[in-house]
Amino acid sequence: MKKFFRIQLCCVFLTALLMVGCEVKKPDSVIPESQMEDLLYDYHMAQALGENLPYDENYKRVLYTEAVFKKHGTTEAAFDSSLVWYTRHTEIMAKMYERVSKRLRTQRDEINHLIALRDKKPQITPPGDSINIWFGRQLNVLTGMPLNNRMTFTIPADSNFKKRDTLLWEMRYLFIEGKPDTAHAAIMAMQIVYENDSTISKVKRIFDSGMQHIKLYSDTLGAIKEVKGFVYYPADKKPRTLLTDKIRLMRYHCTDTLSSAAKDSLQTDSINAHKGDSVKTKTGMPADSAKVHPRLRPEELNKRSDEIRQIKPEQIETEERIQQERLQLQQDRRTHRRQQVGTSNRQRN
Template identity: 55%
Template sequence: MKGLHRIQWFSIFLLASCLTACQVKRPKVVISDAKMENVLYDYHIAKAMGEEVPYTDGYKRVLYIESVFKKHGITQAEFDSSMVWFTRNPEVLTKIYEKVNARLKAERDVVNHLIAIRDNKPKESLPGDSIDVWAWQRIYQLTGMPMDNKITFVLPSDTNFKDRDTLRWNVRFRFHNGAPDSLYAPVMAMQIVYKDSIISDIQKVYKSGMETVSLFADTLGEIREIRGYIYYPAAQATRTLLTDRISLMRYHATDTLSFAKNDSIQKDSVKTEKIEPQKLKKEELKPVEEKINDNPRRRDAARPRPSSEPTLKKLDNPEHVQFRKDNP
């Protein structure tokens, strides 16, 4: 029985030894996963910047890479030796590059959006009847001090915007140390710029909670851009304001209302007929008085009314009339 127990313990020890031997041993000189993620993130940005420099300024490519190593406190040799170990352990390197690629994609989207605003060539928003087109961060903190008292945005339209869209800007306000009085209450405003017109709305916020500015127009046509801002003129820096849950919802009109534009009527759609001149008969050339005399009904109508017939009396208020009989 004791021999059986010894064999079992020996088997467990042998299995544990095998598992330990199978684990990957990381040398102390290898950069940690978290630090390697930051290094690779900056490294690839530096490589991309180096590819944009002219051929005559090729030395700048080396300077970009050296600045990354200097930033993270490592040498070229430490980076190279660490990469050798990571390439021999692809499962570890793959997890690191998944995080690096996600960060690079997010950074690329932000840069592309800023370039689009500068060049007025925005990246298209998502299609749909109810879409959040807010393209910036969802939370801001304002102190009321200069350079930290305003949030502004300008969103150019794209092909997914329609003429009769409704834009609804939602922001939750949260005051710390109590809401300010009416003089220093934050202001929330939004504008929609159309081809030839601008509509806007502005409101003050006096308490914590969700606030909404909603704008739409039926007949103003093409939307050019949407603008908005939050201004917090606080007198004391201790009264901080937190804005979060920010969204800018775009709703397409779902009815069948349509409007005819001036340039939508084509000449071909108007039917015209050529009218030939007609010869008038001799009887039709008689003067009007003779025609009245020839027609007994017209003759009676042309006679003056007797004084006993009712006449209209003009009142001071032209909207009302009154019938009366004049005395003979």
């Protein structure tokens, strides 16, 4: 029994020796890994600050770097020699820099968020479809007093905005003193401004607590210049409190296919097919057989008809709404021209 115990003890001892032997031996002159990670983080921050200095203040770059070494109680020579040792041990260096990069990204996002709050606009909206592009505070308190009766936002368009985007602005309202009367209801409004200075907007009066939203379709007026909105809480005889939270501004890219395009394509194919059959040369062959579309078989026509019928109702509704807005815009322009002509005629008389 004692012999067996001795064998087990020897095995444990040998295993411990092997593990110690496999570990990377670090010279005493090398900065420890945890301290080196903090040093690299501050060093890269100092380098980034130095790159944005004007030409006549380049001398501050050296001061920033020296301040980092002084903070960590080391020298530039010790830092360089330690960096050489870590560079030779790539696995340790890679893991350490991965943690440093993560900290730098977090710091960058926090700085960008503070800049967005200061300028009241985001640096750039997130890419993709079905994205929440709201950048402001999630909780707002409005009292109806002159200096605290509204919240506003302006988001300039960037490369992540597309034509015919849909924007949905929603939030939760909570009237602390109860439901307001008609004269003191909150007003929620959103507007899309295009590059050609055309605008579309929607205004909504809020009487009840709960989730409320405004949806705008950017339709086909062109590229978006900016999106603006506000919530206005008018003053009452006595101060009232309105809370807004759970705020989102969702942007949806349009991915539908115009139904009119499908119909026009079908009509064009049918016309070309009839032209190809009716136009013959003296030899009895089509005039240009390479460009003539063949006659569609009945099953192909039925398949195309089914494709047209499968168009979603919301797509048809969207196209009808766009057409109505186009007609309304044309009518407004004609009315404006008539008013200008009438004004000029009155001035002449």
